[in-house]
Amino acid sequence: MIANYFTFFLIACTNCYFVMIVTMNDIPLDELVICDECHSLHRKIKLKEAKTAYCEVCDNTIYHSHENLLKNVTALSLTTLIMFVLASSFAIVRIEMNGIWHDLTLPFVFVTLFKEEFFVVGLIVSFLIFIIPMIYILLYTTVMLFFNMKIAKEVTGKFLIVLAKLKPWNMIEIFLISVLVALVKLVGYAQIEFGISFWALIAFIVFNIYLSKKIQLLDLWDLRDEIYDEKK
Amino acid sequence: MMKKNEYISCPLCGAVNYDSGSEIVCRRCKHKIYHEKSKSYSRSLAFLITAIILYVPANIYPILITNQLGKKEENTIIGGIVSLWEHGSYPIALIILIASVFVPIVKFIMLVYLLVSVKINTDSSSVDKHKLFYITEIIGPWSMVDVFVVAILATLVHYTYVSIIPGVASTAFALMVVFTMLSAHSFDTRMILKENNDGAS
Numbered sequence: 480m481i482a483n484y485f486t487f488f489l490i491a492c493t494n495c496y497f498v499m500i501v502t503m504n505d506i507p508l509d510e511l512v513i514c515d516e517c518h519s520l521h522r523k524i525k526l527k528e529a530k531t532a533y534c535e536v537c538d539n540t541i542y543h544s545h546e547n548l549l550k551n552v553t554a555l556s557l558t559t560l561i562m563f564v565l566a567s568s569f570a571i572v573r574i575e576m577n578g579i580w581h582d583l584t585l586p587f588v589f590v591t592l593f594k595e596e597f598f599v600v601g602l603i604v605s606f607l608i609f610i611i612p613m614i615y616i617l618l619y620t621t622v623m624l625f626f627n628m629k630i631a632k633e634v635t636g637k638f639l640i641v642l643a644k645l646k647p648w649n650m651i652e653i654f655l656i657s658v659l660v661a662l663v664k665l666v667g668y669a670q671i672e673f674g675i676s677f678w679a680l681i682a683f684i685v686f687n688i689y690l691s692k693k694i695q696l697l698d699l700w701d702l703r704d705e706i707y708d709e710k711k
Numbered sequence: 712m713m714k715k716n717e718y719i720s721c722p723l724c725g726a727v728n729y730d731s732g733s734e735i736v737c738r739r740c741k742h743k744i745y746h747e748k749s750k751s752y753s754r755s756l757a758f759l760i761t762a763i764i765l766y767v768p769a770n771i772y773p774i775l776i777t778n779q780l781g782k783k784e785e786n787t788i789i790g791g792i793v794s795l796w797e798h799g800s801y802p803i804a805l806i807i808l809i810a811s812v813f814v815p816i817v818k819f820i821m822l823v824y825l826l827v828s829v830k831i832n833t834d835s836s837s838v839d840k841h842k843l844f845y846i847t848e849i850i851g852p853w854s855m856v857d858v859f860v861v862a863i864l865a866t867l868v869h870y871t872y873v874s875i876i877p878g879v880a881s882t883a884f885a886l887m888v889v890f891t892m893l894s895a896h897s898f899d900t901r902m903i904l905k906e907n908n909d910g911a912s
Contacts, residue, residue, distance in 0.1 A: 508738065511727040513720035516845040517838045518900060520718050520727070536838055574867050581867050591866040597877050603885045604862045607855065640742050643723040647892065650852050650859075656806070657859030663803045664795075664864065697725035700739060 512697075514541055542695060548702055552694055553623040555686055560620045562683035563613065570674030571658060574665060582674065583658070585609050607650040612687070615645050619690060622699070632707045639703070643696050652684045719744065719901065730901070751899035752829065758894035759822050765887040766815060773878035775861055780872050787880065788812065788857060810856040811884070818854075818891050821847045822898070829902045840903045844895070851892045858885045 512523050516539040526532055526544035534541050545551065570582035589605030592598075618638045625631045662671055719730040726739035735744045773785035786794065788811050795804040821843055827833075828840065861877045868875040 508727045508729070511718065512725070513718065513727055515720075516842055518720070518841045518903075519838065537842060572867070576868075576870055576873070579870065581869070583863060583867050588862050588866050591869065592862060592877065595865060595876055597865075597882065599882045600858065600862065600877055600885050603889060604858065608859070636740060640723050640740055647848065647852070647896070650855055653852055653855050654859050657856050658863055660803055660806060660856065661860045661863040661867070663800055664860070665867070669868075695725065696723075700724045700726065704739075 512541055514539055542697060543693065545694070545698065548694075548698060549623075549626060549706070552690070552699075553627055555690060556616065556620045556623045559683060559686040559690060560616050562679050562686060563616050565679035566676045566683045567609065567613075569676040569679075571676045571680055572662060573672045573674055575670040575672070576668070584676065585680075607648060608654040611645055611648050612651045615642065615649050615691075616687070618642055618645075626702065626706055629706055632703075635703055639696060639699060646691060646696070649687070649691065651680075651687060655680060655684055751897055752826070752902065754897040755822070755894050755899075756826055758890050758897060759819070759826070762815075762887050762890035762894060763819055765883045765890065766819070769880045769884040769887050772880040772883070774857065774880040774884065775864070776876040776878050778874045778876060785878065788884070791857075807857060807860075810853050814850050814854040815887065815891065818847055818851060818895075822891070822894055825898065825903070837903050841900065844898065844900060844903070847895050851888070851895055854888050854891075855885070857881075858888070 510523050512521050513519070514521065514534040514537065517534060517537040519534065519536045521535065521541065523542075524532065526542075528544055528546045531543050532541045533539065567585040570584055572583045573580050575581075586605075586609055588608065589601045592601030592604065618641060622635050622638045622642070625635050658677075665671060717730055719728050719735070720726065721728060721737040721740060721742070721744055723742050724737060724740040726737055728735055728738055728744065736742070737744050770788055772787070773790075774788050775786040775791060777784040777786070788807075792804050792808050792812070795807065824833075825840060825844060825847075828835065858881050861875075861881045864875045865877050
């Protein structure tokens with residue numbers, strides 16, 4: 480009977496599974512998933528730990544299975560938050576010209592731009608590289624802490640929506656590339672020194688990419704359903 | 712394959728919902744999934760036109776002004792790339808060339824194509840169009856590199872005898888990137904599905 484409703488099979492490669500396109504409806508909506516990239520409909524399959532499900536049509540990653548998602552992500556988000564505090568409190572790079580040192584710190588980028596009366600660029604840049612990443616990681620950590628305490632179901636839902644909306648505007652990794660480009664431009668004119676925050680910034684970006692790309696918001700929503708249903 | 716059109720994933724939480732064709736509220740995050748299609752189309756188009764208009768001053772006016780001992784040197788985006796190339800830093804010149812010239816133009820072409828293909832039936836499949844849209848969303852933010860570089864240089868280099876000031880073009884360019892991203896975000900992916908199914912039936 481079930482075989483009549485859908486056709487799905489697994490192609491087990493060494494390390495991956497493909498999810499087959501669903502041909503009929505009548506399957507509970509929770510068991511379905513749509514590929515981000517090509518929007519084809521798939522039926523979810525249960526994965527073994529630490530495996531990835533790929534789209535049958537376009538080979539895009541659809542979802543991962545995670546071990547101990549709640550504990551790992553809580554720990555990681557706290558680490559990321561600490562890294563962010565470190566990255567924004569000290570100098571990322573320092574340059575020297577004729578004995579005078581100038582620092583680049585995350586919050587000060589926009590202070591300087593405001594002094595030069597570039598309000599629009601200053602606002603946009605400070606939002607993209609400082610304010611939005613800050614709100615993002617703060618909300619992320621809060622959501623994970625609430626999950627751990629099993630409280631505030633409505634609030635976590637709202638926070639997750641905000642996270643989904645902020646996600647495309649988080650450009651901190653592009654900022655890192657820009658720092659490197661700017662330094663190459665300055666080579667030969669000034670003496671350059673990496674500050675403490677440079678390494679913290681790299682750590683922050685690595686963790687941040689893991690939190691926002693490897694852990695999908697879809698996983699967090701599934702986790703949320705799991706956690707608050709248990710409570711009842 | 713016709714059944715595909717009846718499902719839609721919520722762009723915020725990824726939950727699969729039945730698509731009734733009009734405004735839907737996601738069953739999981741209780742958030743409105745999409746607004747009216749016509750509104751989404753004109754909003755996307757309006758943002759795109761704004762971005763294309765802003766791209767003109769972004770290329771004409773200087774993005775970087777170097778003030779050295781009272782001597783002003785103005786650099787446009789293209790001029791900056793050329794001088795980097797002449798100084799021999801080819802990888803950096805390539806990064807800037809790709810990020811601030813190719814990416815915006817490719818994005819404009821892709822968005823124009825997607826918007827046109829909603830109104831006029833083109834031969835490409837809906838899977839390809841979805842992929843195209845996905846790529847537009849991914850590459851969009853990377854054109855911010857140039858603006859960030861200018862912001863960083865302006866923060867670091869403000870000495871009495873040498874200083875770097877952002878030019879008018881940096882404002883235009885930053886706004887251009889923001890508007891192209893807004894245009895991509897307000898594009899309703901259901902318009903792709905609808906057109907494809909109409910063409911197939």
